[in-house]
Amino acid sequence: MSGGTGWAGRAYATFAFGPAAAIYEALTGGEGWRRDCREMAARVAGPRVLDLGIGPGTSAIEMARVDPSRSHVGLDLSARMVAVAAVRARSAGVPLALVRGDGLALPFRSAAYDGATGHSYLYLLPDPQAGLAEVCRVLRPGGTAAFLEPAAGPASPRQALRDGPRHLLAMVMWRGMSRLHRRFDAALLGGLAREAGLVEVAVETVMAGYGLVVTGRRPG
Numbered sequence: 001m002s003g004g005t006g007w008a009g010r011a012y013a014t015f016a017f018g019p020a021a022a023i024y025e026a027l028t029g030g031e032g033w034r035r036d037c038r039e040m041a042a043r044v045a046g047p048r049v050l051d052l053g054i055g056p057g058t059s060a061i062e063m064a065r066v067d068p069s070r071s072h073v074g075l076d077l078s079a080r081m082v083a084v085a086a087v088r089a090r091s092a093g094v095p096l097a098l099v100r101g102d103g104l105a106l107p108f109r110s111a112a113y114d115g116a117t118g119h120s121y122l123y124l125l126p127d128p129q130a131g132l133a134e135v136c137r138v139l140r141p142g143g144t145a146a147f148l149e150p151a152a153g154p155a156s157p158r159q160a161l162r163d164g165p166r167h168l169l170a171m172v173m174w175r176g177m178s179r180l181h182r183r184f185d186a187a188l189l190g191g192l193a194r195e196a197g198l199v200e201v202a203v204e205t206v207m208a209g210y211g212l213v214v215t216g217r218r219p220g
Contacts (some may be wrong), residue, residue, distance in 0.1 A: 032114030032163030037062035037092045037178040043146035044115030053121030064094045073097045111140040118147040132196030141220020150178035152185045155209035
């Protein structure tokens with residue numbers, strides 16, 4: 001979680017990632033959400049991966065289970081979420097370095113990571129293009145990035161329900177929160193990635209139409 005757009009969006013994000021963090025964690029802990037997190041692992045290079053807007057840690061923990069040889073570093077603006085992620089990582093037996101920081105000014109040296117991921121991250125930033133430019137900076141030449149973000153197009157509640165009522169509820173709440181921040185269509189999301197300096201950019205519709213995944217590579 002990082003930033004917000006508009007007072008209503010900022011207030012909602014502060015509540016969801018602060019006092020209501022346990023509710024957010026419960027909703028995003030379903031198998032459908034975890035599976036989407038695991039699938040992010042195949043979209044980026046390793047062995048050193050930065051997971052942005054890590055929230056309760058689900059994304060990095062699930063990616064680490066796919067490939068335990070990788071080293072994951074998680075970043076979030078919310079102190080509450082960083083604390084929750086630390087507890088969950090210890091419980092899962094997953095080594096996970098955690099940093100509290102701003103996605104628009106990443107506290108890492110340039111070319112520090114082989115891969116960068118984010119699950120529900122860019123849509124919360126006040127300037128997604130600037131956030132992607134920071135991602136490009138901290139990736140090594142040839143490093144890859146993948147972000148899963150809320151889609152502006154039609155979605156299928158019936159298809160989402162195949163992963164259970166909990167997953168459908170998570171999708172509905174995600175769509176509700178994105179209404180207060182932003183949603184992306186493929187052209188916009190791909191364009192932001194290219195303008196930030198990424199190449200070989202591709203955008204794919206996922207999560208029964210509720211989400212889009214954008215991937216790209218730092219030149220070099």
